[in-house]
Amino acid sequence: MTYQEAIDYLNSFINYEKKRTKKYNSELYNLEEFRNIAEKFDNPQNDIKTIHVAGSKGKGSTVEYISNILIENGFKVGTFTSPHLYDVKERIRINKEQINKSDFAKITRKISETIDRENIKKRYRTFFELITLMSFLYFKKNNVDYAVYEVGLGGRLDTTNIIKPEVSVITLIDLEHTNLLGNTLKKIAYEKAGIIKENIPVVISKQKRKDVANYFTKISQRRKALLFLYGRDFKVVKDRFILENGKQIGPIKLKMEGAHQLVNAVTALQATRVLNVDMDVNRSISALINTKIKGRIDIRRIRKRIVILDTGHTPESIKVLFEVLQKKYEKFTSRNVFSIISFSSGKKIKKMLEYESRFNTRMIFTENSSFRSATIKEMEKFISPFKSFKKLEKAFSFAMEKSRENDIILIHGSFYLMNDVNKVLGEYGEKL
Template sequence: MFNEFEKTKNWIENIKKFGSRLDLSRISKVLEELGNPQNDFKTIHVAGTNGKGSTASYIKSILLQAGYKVGIYTSPYVVKFNERISVNDTYISDSDVIKYANIVFPIWERLYKLGDVVTFFEVLTVICFLYFRDQKIDFGVIEVGLGGTLDATNVIVPEISVITNISYDHMNVLGNTLEAIALNKLGIVKPNIPLVTTVEKKELVPLFKEVTRKNNSKLTIIDQSDIEIKDISEVTKFGYKGKEYQTNLPGVFQIKNASLAVETILQLRDSTNLDVSDKDIKLGLVNTKWPGRFEIFNHNIILDGAHNIGGIEALSKTITKIYPEKYVKCLVSIMFDKEHEKIIEVLDNVCDEIYFTEFEYTRRADAEILYDESHHKNKKIVKDYKAVFSKLSNLKKNEILVVTGSLYFISEIRKLLIK
């Protein structure tokens, strides 16, 4: 059993070596043995390729503003392990991680000896549900880890389901077509539970309609005609259904994420008499924070964990929109199992200088591979990411530095900036 946080965290992290197996049978067994804690609070389920975290954070912030006690479960973490699980903007404590790991471990060990290993993400999800139950939260905003259908979080029956968008990512698991990826994410749709989405690709709309029809679920697709862009700078202003809103998370894509959160709250207000005012919605959006997603430091350093095509295209559009006259330096490290060649192709067109680097993580691609895939005329390899960041962060007035390619990578850079 555990009595130190580092040893507890190491046990949880080391479960990764057994791999990830998408199957709800194991987590269902564990939760049933623990009294199905996921059924003791209301939930909102958020899936999608990009924007899950910020959409979930908007929803959480609005509910907090209205006075509800709210838990949020997200992944991966950017700075601290505990930030995956929080209640009312306070991360789960080290002592509580130890406490709930000690509850889960005997069950994990027994199943392990039987050859049925409960995975890393399943263990975290069980800890989250136990913690949320004991904290007596009003709502849990639950972000899907991977896909939807067989994701460990898909044991919940939410008040409403949310899907942000559909793009290419995790094709080795979810499928090589947008239709296959969409169908997997649509696995979170439950009978008679409404679905709200910002899905844009017209070819996917019939699939969304078919799945929701079969489940007798109300489908709401955010209509672009309901969204009006007011201003995109370091503060984003927009209109949705005739009302004006503002968020301190910059970016074109944040307007869609924020509109999706607003629509989710409006739907809940209409269907469940949720006590949230228009003022709560506006203040909730303004107060939302989401580290590592177009996060701006000193007005000239941008951290963005874009790690797939959809994310990097959104980053590119936002840089062009907010900083049309700036000289753009890019510091990049990407995971080897991502579509790094396509990601680099986008970056080649938005960066004036591009630096490929490395950090200590088993899945990161070698800088030489990324360098060779780039066709940029002004590209360099600097393997010491701390040294190159220190040098690049001394920026002139007309320059910005964009750090991107991986959430794990920008997490390392963020630690340097916070120091």
């Protein structure tokens, strides 16, 4: 099996990242079926020490922070994330190196032989399940010391939830995927709490509402999971970390922009401390400081313009983005800011556009190549843009042409936009 044949095989399965579903239940997201498949491969997930991370905001950053802390302290670390920006191999990494095409094809072939022999495909299996299974097999084969797993959707019914982690982590909960997970914070918290397991420690990050933190506390007590709670056991005070033993570390200046990243970083540090293995705190802090994630308030210089990329796609994310920009750039609201925007359909588009309109940006609407993309017409229902272009290439060319030296070009609104961004940046000698 070649790499392309492996990709084609995986793409022959249902992919809920590309196909909308209105249902979120144990029939479509069937963990028992997935456990049965994993069992046919001798349950490779049980031979790996794992860390499990769920949440609405910050889970991707927290996963990277945890992985980098462990790598910096000399451990061999697998990392599993989703979705990918532009290459599926990004999802499965060991010590920051993506799985290579040869291993990807070999493991897919191994999976396909079992699935085809057992006639499993007819039982509604998914692309995400097979990629998750591939990560189990790859990490086991390579004898990783730890593997850090990012939940794909929710938590309770997520494919990753068959692992038995050393520690579970839940980051900030917000209203997201409300058509599937529920339209209240309580319902979403219920889904996220599904990763809290009997007698396994759990780290709960900062929450917007006290009742959410209280709910996680109650579930942790019920499941006899040792709880480390933000604000009680660890926290950020200005630019310093306060840990569960009262130890203060700082000041901390991260490469990742925004005060929220300090919260993600201290949450990651607390999670690694729960592992109770020998680690050097200075190495851990160095790992946090030097972590940088593509597409997260990602600031570039292109032809003397300041180009800022951000995958944030919720009202809270937009608010954080503009808070960072106001602090970073003097007189931000009076600067020339060309804002190229593409949202996913069904998001709180009106709320996000109304918030951004306060900052007098020159909004340029575009669409991304994902089926999830909101149309220009959808966005124009709420606000009249400075300009609209169907394709990002034309939107970016327009912004470059109309902007001057030191003007800001902001490209934001969707994770799925970044695949298109990568192609556009390539024309300017840049890449994500």
